[in-house]
Amino acid sequence: MAKTKKQIIEDLKLIDLVVEVLDARIPISSQNPDIGKIIQNKKRLIILNKSDLSNQTENTKWIQYFQKQQIPAVLVDSVTGKGIPEVIHTIESIYDSTNYDSKGRIGKSIRVMILGIPNVGKSSLINRLVKKNIAQVGNKPGVTRQKQWTKIGNKIELLDTPGVLWPKLNEKNAMYLAYTGTIKDDILEITEIGYQFLQLLVKDYKANLIQRYQLQEENLNHIFSSRETTENEKILEVMELIGKKRGTLISGGEINYERVATIILDDFRSGKLGKITLEKIEE
Ligand SMILES: Nc1nc2c(ncn2[C@@H]2O[C@H](COP(=O)(O)OP(=O)(O)O)[C@@H](O)[C@H]2O)c(=O)[nH]1
Ligand SMILES: [Mg+2]
Known part of the structure; x- marks a missing residue:
């Protein structure tokens, strides 16, 4: 209790x-x-x-x-x-x-x-x-x-x-606590949590991402070097890549983003994405 x-x-x-x-x-x-x-x-x-x-x-x-x-x-x-x-x-x-x-x-x-x-x-x-x-x-x-x-x-x-004890809940901490599952997914919208988490993975743990979802590094490089798409669209494209690998299509060939977000977060929480420290000490 x-x-x-x-x-x-x-x-x-x-x-x-x-x-x-x-x-x-x-x-x-x-x-x-x-x-x-x-x-x-x-x-x-x-x-x-x-x-x-x-x-x-x-x-x-x-x-x-x-x-x-x-x-x-x-x-x-x-x-x-x-x-x-x-x-x-x-x-x-x-x-x-x-x-x-x-x-x-x-x-x-x-x-x-x-x-x-x-x-x-x-x-x-x-x-x-x-x-x-x-x-x-x-x-x-x-x-x-x-x-x-x-x-x-x-x-x-x-x-x-x-x-x-109670956690501190400023905007940044709340996201980290959501990634680890400490704050329940229904409080913050799961697709949004997964999207932001993916943004962080792309930046700091790209190799883990490539390995887990068997992505091609050149595909990722291609997405991120494009001048025609916004940052937002780039992350969505990575979600689409993962979604295709995982067969999370809904009717009409659209990607089910919520499903992709759930997969990524579940994989992180269970360690399937590898060993990941989200908060690092600045050198
Ligand atoms: N992988 C891993 N999971 C853990 C570890 N410690 C706890 N867990 C899991 O984290 C969840 C919360 O653990 P619990 O002991 O209930 O946390 P409490 O709320 O602080 O009492 C449970 O699913 C545990 O199995 C750990 O060292 N490694
Ligand atoms: Mg307990």
């Missing part, structure tokens, strides 16, 4: 360390804008989750980016459990490096809570950490239960329900 902001702030009083879960494909847009204010000066660990879906080179850069800010960060794939041992190890070393004497907490566990916006993989991460399916994954509403702590090893106690 989603905790209210008030409940999160209440729970935080019991917490020694906050694990902030971000989507490795969009580390900025998947971060709650008020996180600093909410957690104040609590210790913090960032998880770049879904790192199986993001670009490896960019992953490394993001880890360095957070570490430069003195925030430990770990790459995780909560579906397979890759990175989980490192998460536990990192929390334990934070515990070991903490002087609990002054707080009178020596010998006690470090108490941990997971925070993040919807869909970043908080429940999946909790399941992986406690190695059984106690947290509900997916979109089904949860059931209210009593606060429960799960012991992980002999140093960590994890609060079993995550704090659900």
